[in-house]
Amino acid sequence: MKKVFFMILIVVAAAFGKDYTLKECVDIALKNNLNLMKSKLDKRLAELDLKSVKSSFLGIRGAYDGEIFFSKSKFSNFDDNLNDYNYTDSDDFTNRLSLSITANLSLPLIDRYKSSSLGIEYAENNLESVRDNLIYSVTTSFYNCILAREDINVQKENIKYNQTQYDETKLRYDLGSLTKSELLQAEVNLSTARLNIINSEKRYEIVVQNLINLLNIDESYKQFNPVYEIPQKVTIENLDLEKLIEIGLKNRIDVKNAELSLEQNSLLYDIEFDGIFPSVSASFNNSYSTSNDKETQSLDHILSATLNWDLTFEDFNRMDKQKVSLKKSELSYKQIISNAKNEITKTYLELIQQKENLDRVGKHVELAKENLDLANEMFRFGNKTITDRIKAMNDYIQSKYREIQARYEYITSLAKLRNSINIDSF
Numbered sequence: 001m002k003k004v005f006f007m008i009l010i011v012v013a014a015a016f017g018k019d020y021t022l023k024e025c026v027d028i029a030l031k032n033n034l035n036l037m038k039s040k041l042d043k044r045l046a047e048l049d050l051k052s053v054k055s056s057f058l059g060i061r062g063a064y065d066g067e068i069f070f071s072k073s074k075f076s077n078f079d080d081n082l083n084d085y086n087y088t089d090s091d092d093f094t095n096r097l098s099l100s101i102t103a104n105l106s107l108p109l110i111d112r113y114k115s116s117s118l119g120i121e122y123a124e125n126n127l128e129s130v131r132d133n134l135i136y137s138v139t140t141s142f143y144n145c146i147l148a149r150e151d152i153n154v155q156k157e158n159i160k161y162n163q164t165q166y167d168e169t170k171l172r173y174d175l176g177s178l179t180k181s182e183l184l185q186a187e188v189n190l191s192t193a194r195l196n197i198i199n200s201e202k203r204y205e206i207v208v209q210n211l212i213n214l215l216n217i218d219e220s221y222k223q224f225n226p227v228y229e230i231p232q233k234v235t236i237e238n239l240d241l242e243k244l245i246e247i248g249l250k251n252r253i254d255v256k257n258a259e260l261s262l263e264q265n266s267l268l269y270d271i272e273f274d275g276i277f278p279s280v281s282a283s284f285n286n287s288y289s290t291s292n293d294k295e296t297q298s299l300d301h302i303l304s305a306t307l308n309w310d311l312t313f314e315d316f317n318r319m320d321k322q323k324v325s326l327k328k329s330e331l332s333y334k335q336i337i338s339n340a341k342n343e344i345t346k347t348y349l350e351l352i353q354q355k356e357n358l359d360r361v362g363k364h365v366e367l368a369k370e371n372l373d374l375a376n377e378m379f380r381f382g383n384k385t386i387t388d389r390i391k392a393m394n395d396y397i398q399s400k401y402r403e404i405q406a407r408y409e410y411i412t413s414l415a416k417l418r419n420s421i422n423i424d425s426f
Helices: 002-016 022-032 034-055 107-174 180-215 241-251 253-274 313-380 386-421
Strands: 018-020 058-075 086-105 224-226 279-291 297-308
Touching: 018 022, 022 107, 022 180, 034 107, 107 180, 107 224, 107 253, 107 313, 107 386, 180 224, 180 386, 241 253, 241 313, 241 386, 253 313, 313 386
Parallel strands: 018 224
Antiparallel strands: 058 086, 086 279, 279 297
């Protein structure tokens, strides 16, 4: 008996699939997304690039030389039987060990170091941007699934109403109180409702599969069940637009990258400007050599410094061009700031509009339901035609659909506003 019960549980679990909350979907996407993985590698490459620039300031080189001299001499000493002889071998070699330390110091090299440091910040910002965009994409895709499933529920309710209407119309037609045309109209409406739910189910399959693809998991849409979570309640009146803009300008990746781009172009200008000045390099060489007989030994110390100065008219031309690029970066930065403010303001106003629309639609659903109940009652008493009843039913179904659409748009507007100021929650 227990075994049978256990098998039933397995079948039921398989039928309903596995539940996935929005948070679980986001966590899975952050773990599996390939673009996010590549962005992490880009950050690592930027760190290695900075390490390479650091090594340019100081160079250490060690070397070992060994010179081997080998000789063999033969000396013959014969005994009385003329069969005894001796060999005498000799060899010699010299060891030479040297260590060289070179220090390079120039203004362009220092600027390169600063530029590479900015490269790490670029990589970090890009990583954060990919992460934020991924979360936003998963969020909207997840709520698309919820919207599609609620649409199926509305269509099921529509079928239920149309089936009841058809049954009552058929009964009254059999009694002779309704015409064949009215019966056909009820039958067509029922058939249309059944077609609508098929389309809704197909759409649900598509949006769920899109979410699965976004999560990069091997899962069938039939076993994937997004679980609706009540979103965090946000009082619109408590959201101050000026404060939102301030937070957005501090957190947005495009603003951060614009600041880095401005600083980067400033450094490039410094590199061109500093290039007109001489550079200095110094080296210290320490070498030690010895022979195997320890009779010949030497220790050498060499310190050298070099002053390099390479200046052409082309250097001044490059400096002027970089100055123009710096000015363009300043204008681009101002434009990005302006665009960010406009986007945050627009998203904030859209959220207010969606909240007001959601409130209006909710009231309309209540009125449409009252009208439908009244139309059903009057139809049964013969005070309403089937056309009046169908119209009232369609109005109610459409109001329900507009309600779930308004709820979806409100929830996604909240997510869009959070994304526009780059925060996880209000």
